[in-house]
Amino acid sequence: MIRSLPNQPAYIAGYRLYIGLYFAFLFAPLLVTCVLAFNDSQFPALPWKGFTLEWFTGALPHRMGIFHDRVNLDSIWASVQVAFWVTLLSTAVGVCAAFLFEQEHFPLKGLLYFLMLAPLVIPGVILGISILLFANSLGLFVENRWGIDVGLLRPGFWLVVLGQFSFIATLVTLIVSARLRKFDRTLEEAAMNLGAGRLAAIWFITLRFLRPAIVGAAAVAFLMSFENFNTTLFLVGSETTLPINLYLQVRDGSTPVINAISFLLIVGTSTAAVANLYFSRRQV
Amino acid sequence: MNGRIRLNWGFLFFFLPVALWLLLLIVLPHAELLRLSFTSSRPGGFTLQNYMAFFSEPIYWLTFVRTAFYSVIVTFLVMVIALPVAFYITKVARVRAGGFLMVLILVPFWVSELIRVYGWIILLRESGVINRLFTSIGLFSRPIEMLYNDVTMIMGLVYTSMLFMVVPIVGVMDALDDSLIEAAYDLGASKTAIWRTIIIPHCMPGMVSGGIIVFMLVLGSYLTPNLMGGKNSLWFTEQIYNQIILYFNWNQGAAFGFLLLILSSLVIWAGLRVTGQKLSRVVQ
Amino acid sequence: MPFALSVHGLTKKFGNFTAVENISFDVEDGKFFSILGPSGCGKTTLLRMIAGFYRQDGGTILFNGEDMSSVPPNRRPVNLVFQNLALFPMMNVFENVAFGLRRRGEKGSGVARKVNDMLERVGLPDSGEKQISQLSGGQKQRIAIARCLVLDPAVLLLDEPLGALDAKLREHMKVELKTLQANVGTTFVYITHDQSEAMVMSDTVAVMNKGTFEQTGSPQELYHRPRSSFVAQFVGNNNRFLIVPSRDDGGAPAGLYAGRFSFILDDACRSLQDGIPCEMFVRPEAMVIEPGSDTPGFNRMPVQVRAVLFDGGNSRLLVIPEGTEDEIVVMLPQTGLYDHIRAGDRIMVGWDPGISLCFAGNGGKPYDER
Numbered sequence: 001m002i003r004s005l006p007n008q009p010a011y012i013a014g015y016r017l018y019i020g021l022y023f024a025f026l027f028a029p030l031l032v033t034c035v036l037a038f039n040d041s042q043f044p045a046l047p048w049k050g051f052t053l054e055w056f057t058g059a060l061p062h063r064m065g066i067f068h069d070r071v072n073l074d075s076i077w078a079s080v081q082v083a084f085w086v087t088l089l090s091t092a093v094g095v096c097a098a099f100l101f102e103q104e105h106f107p108l109k110g111l112l113y114f115l116m117l118a119p120l121v122i123p124g125v126i127l128g129i130s131i132l133l134f135a136n137s138l139g140l141f142v143e144n145r146w147g148i149d150v151g152l153l154r155p156g157f158w159l160v161v162l163g164q165f166s167f168i169a170t171l172v173t174l175i176v177s178a179r180l181r182k183f184d185r186t187l188e189e190a191a192m193n194l195g196a197g198r199l200a201a202i203w204f205i206t207l208r209f210l211r212p213a214i215v216g217a218a219a220v221a222f223l224m225s226f227e228n229f230n231t232t233l234f235l236v237g238s239e240t241t242l243p244i245n246l247y248l249q250v251r252d253g254s255t256p257v258i259n260a261i262s263f264l265l266i267v268g269t270s271t272a273a274v275a276n277l278y279f280s281r282r283q284v
Numbered sequence: 285m286n287g288r289i290r291l292n293w294g295f296l297f298f299f300l301p302v303a304l305w306l307l308l309l310i311v312l313p314h315a316e317l318l319r320l321s322f323t324s325s326r327p328g329g330f331t332l333q334n335y336m337a338f339f340s341e342p343i344y345w346l347t348f349v350r351t352a353f354y355s356v357i358v359t360f361l362v363m364v365i366a367l368p369v370a371f372y373i374t375k376v377a378r379v380r381a382g383g384f385l386m387v388l389i390l391v392p393f394w395v396s397e398l399i400r401v402y403g404w405i406i407l408l409r410e411s412g413v414i415n416r417l418f419t420s421i422g423l424f425s426r427p428i429e430m431l432y433n434d435v436t437m438i439m440g441l442v443y444t445s446m447l448f449m450v451v452p453i454v455g456v457m458d459a460l461d462d463s464l465i466e467a468a469y470d471l472g473a474s475k476t477a478i479w480r481t482i483i484i485p486h487c488m489p490g491m492v493s494g495g496i497i498v499f500m501l502v503l504g505s506y507l508t509p510n511l512m513g514g515k516n517s518l519w520f521t522e523q524i525y526n527q528i529i530l531y532f533n534w535n536q537g538a539a540f541g542f543l544l545l546i547l548s549s550l551v552i553w554a555g556l557r558v559t560g561q562k563l564s565r566v567v568q
Numbered sequence: 569m570p571f572a573l574s575v576h577g578l579t580k581k582f583g584n585f586t587a588v589e590n591i592s593f594d595v596e597d598g599k600f601f602s603i604l605g606p607s608g609c610g611k612t613t614l615l616r617m618i619a620g621f622y623r624q625d626g627g628t629i630l631f632n633g634e635d636m637s638s639v640p641p642n643r644r645p646v647n648l649v650f651q652n653l654a655l656f657p658m659m660n661v662f663e664n665v666a667f668g669l670r671r672r673g674e675k676g677s678g679v680a681r682k683v684n685d686m687l688e689r690v691g692l693p694d695s696g697e698k699q700i701s702q703l704s705g706g707q708k709q710r711i712a713i714a715r716c717l718v719l720d721p722a723v724l725l726l727d728e729p730l731g732a733l734d735a736k737l738r739e740h741m742k743v744e745l746k747t748l749q750a751n752v753g754t755t756f757v758y759i760t761h762d763q764s765e766a767m768v769m770s771d772t773v774a775v776m777n778k779g780t781f782e783q784t785g786s787p788q789e790l791y792h793r794p795r796s797s798f799v800a801q802f803v804g805n806n807n808r809f810l811i812v813p814s815r816d817d818g819g820a821p822a823g824l825y826a827g828r829f830s831f832i833l834d835d836a837c838r839s840l841q842d843g844i845p846c847e848m849f850v851r852p853e854a855m856v857i858e859p860g861s862d863t864p865g866f867n868r869m870p871v872q873v874r875a876v877l878f879d880g881g882n883s884r885l886l887v888i889p890e891g892t893e894d895e896i897v898v899m900l901p902q903t904g905l906y907d908h909i910r911a912g913d914r915i916m917v918g919w920d921p922g923i924s925l926c927f928a929g930n931g932g933k934p935y936d937e938r
Contacts, residue, residue, distance in 0.1 A: 002376060002466075003375065004462055005469055012376075018372075019385075026389070032406060036406060043411070096297070096301045096302055097298070100298040100299055100302050120497075122314075125541070126541050129317065129538070130313035130314050130541065131309060133538060134312055134316040135313075162309060165305075165309070184654065192621075193620075193641055193716075194671060194715065195719065196668075226396075229396070229397060234528065250402050254402070265396060269395055270394060274387060274391070
């Protein structure tokens with residue numbers, strides 16, 4: 001049954017087979033994608049025609065490697081910029097929200113808390129369209145009223161940032177709140193007793209205590225933003241982010257360049273994820 | 285601790301950004317979504333037209349029902365697959381191996397949904413890796429198109445949402461004291477009895493939160509049905525996309541969006557109601 | 569010279585509940601002052617008001633003669649050793665001790681010198697680089713005190729800092745704290761519910777109950793001359809008899825216990841009103857086993873031994889006065905004289921009336937330790 005109880009060999013063997021199949025299921029698509037990034041073929045498919053790095057470094061017209069592919073590089077850069085701003089905004093607001101919900105008492109707190117959780121259960125697509133429609137209506141209103149055309153309210157970079165921020169801030173809030181809940185308020189009192197003002201106490205004690213959670217939450221925010229598709233789909237302008245750009249390419253046919261990008265992303269994100277896990281475990 | 289010593293600017297500093305975020309990006313956009321869904325596209329007056337269209341066109345409501353039905357199936361499948369995996373990781377595998385498997389499970393979670401779907405496409409399509417392998421060893425006489433049908437789409441949805449079930453279940457199962465299982469075993473309970481009376485009831489909170497997240501994600505997913513589903517397996521989010529982006533009929537799209545929002549809220553509410561849990565507990 | 573700490577008429581209410589009611593006391597500079605009381609008596613509230621975390625509803629708090637009633641906690645010349653110590657886990661020992669100095673704007677080698685001096689004084693030199701989690705319970709204690717003392721406060725408040733330690737270490741730390749206080753000469757105000765801690769360490773102890781001070785005095789005074797039934801029961805162990813005062817044939821005060829024993833009362837009990845039930849206390853060590861029948865003016869009472877509680881030098885007999893249900897504790901000297909006593913035996917116990925104490929009324933309710 002469990003490791004401390006006697007188990008029949010058949011039970012253990014059967015269980016191991018199941019887990020093996022599960023992990024094969026989990027990793028097969030990722031492995032295949034990565035391996036085919038190095039296949040010397042025009043298509044991301046078998047047969048294996050030999051190892052090549054051309055899908056990374058190639059500069060020929062029919063074999064444009066990712067490092068020379070302007071369109072994809074631009075979309076990666078756009079995604080990085082979006083993710084940067086989303087991380088900055090959602091971390092700042094998420095930390096404020098964690099303090100607000102964990103340490104302050106005010107009327108209608110329950111309602112506000114419910115609203116804060118709402119983005120978790122609103123499908124990303126809905127978040128995207130409602131922000132799109134609202135921004136559009138607001139833009140029309142401002143234009144009719146004052147004759148000002150607010151570019152911010154049209155689909156584009158900042159609307160994508162706001163749309164992703166609207167639900168990623170909730171994730172940050174939850175991660176930081178979980179740590180703040182473990183914080184012993186007497187530490188803040190001790191700091192004040194030793195001569196620190198309230199701000200100094202928060203700065204030197206509380207925020208320092210929260211630092212691992214804040215760093216972790218920021219990493220999560222960056223990754224979530226970098227690969228967001230559903231919300232972004234409706235808010236994106238002419239400057240496409242990487243997931244949107246990849247989607248358009250996958251929909252219209254595929255080349256091993258996509259595998260090359262995927263390989264870089266898989267390696268990059270899993271390294272970041274493992275590092276994040278490692279550091280967050282060590283800091284408990 | 286006592287509010288009297290705390291100054292009010294501290295509260296405002298935390299409160300304002302949070303209030304702005306929730307008001308401008310959550311409350312107002314959804315209010316606008318609701319308003320637009322009751323507004324006629326041309327003259328701009330109040331109308332039920334958008335909702336009438338939904339009920340009078342079978343293609344709309346059939347898609348809606350299909351989406352809801354498949355989402356329930358996927359949620360159920362994910363739960364059935366995830367329970368033994370979580371049990372193996374927390375209770376059967378050696379402690380260190382369990383930690384390692386957990387990291388392994390988390391890694392694909394960080395990789396963009398798009399890349400995971402892309403991996404399946406190059407595995408399963410007619411010229412894909414599996415067809416090539418199976419025809420070369422003689423298992424298939426000729427390549428079979430395995431993409432673009434409902435079964436594959438469901439498998440894809442199971443795959444992309446799997447991790448959101450495993451993580452919360454591992455969380456609650458980890459907290460289940462081994463000695464409870466040992467005691468039940470010692471008192472003569474069979475494996476099924478242990479699962480039914482000890483493990484499942486204990487894991488209920490994790491299963492409910494996992495179920496809610498998976499259901500919400502599947503219901504609102506766009507990429508997987510779009511790229512893996514066939515021409516006949518339209519997903520409701522695709523209807524929304526079509527209305528808003530292709531036909532530019534925002535009022536109709538708003539009504540669809542609102543219907544989807546109501547469905548997901550209803551199911552989540554029912555799930556919480558049946559198991560007697562609170563949203564704030566489930567999301568943590 | 570003004571008192572290090574002067575409190576006048578301090579009151580704190582939470583809603584309808586008065587946690588601290590009109591408390592006044594003075595602490596001389598350099599003294600060890602303890603506030604002893606059961607949990608829930610308001611001692612922590614009192615302490616938090618002195619530290620500045622609670623605003624009082626009435627009264628004043630003076631440090632070295634200066635009124636600081638409305639000064640925020642970070643500007644009071646008082647530091648607090650928290651119940652859970654509240655050492656900053658994200659900083660090492662040195663940073664913890666230096667925290668307050670740096671908040672004052674002190675920088676550089678001055679800070680390092682002061683911190684290292686202080687670490688040496690609390691007997692932990694060279695531990696500056698250690699993490700808090702690497703310290704033992706007793707070491708954490710000393711760092712928490714060092715962190716406060718380095719700021720040279722007018723008063724150091726300690727909120728049951730020994731509570732988390734195991735019994736053996738607690739005994740050791742009592743002595744150590746006392747010595748430390750004597751060495752540094754800082755005024756200590758120590759809060760505890762453990763009467764032994766308060767007795768061993770303090771120059772003066774205030775016994776607190778239900779938001780007020782019942783009695784303030786030296787440990788000896790509290791032990792030998794408690795002024796209320798509560799103090800008599802809370803400080804040290806005591807046997808309590810419910811008696812009804814009357815006069816004996818000669819007109820001297822006497823007490824009827826359990827309707828069958830008549831005790832001679834001390835002269836101090838003269839003021840009791842005849843016929844109104846009151847409490848009489850006799851300490852276990854004042855009880856004599858098998859008193860010689862020739863001693864005149866001695867109280868005697870036949871009892872049945874319920875249990876022999878052997879605990880080395882602290883061994884006791886648990887006895888039941890015949891015809892009652894009450895349990896009485898009698899000290900059992902380990903002289904070999906009483907080794908023959910077994911549970912179930914019938915023996916005589918007795919005491920000198922001069923050391924018994926009487927208190928009128930209290931509704932006859934004993935103080936419940938829990």
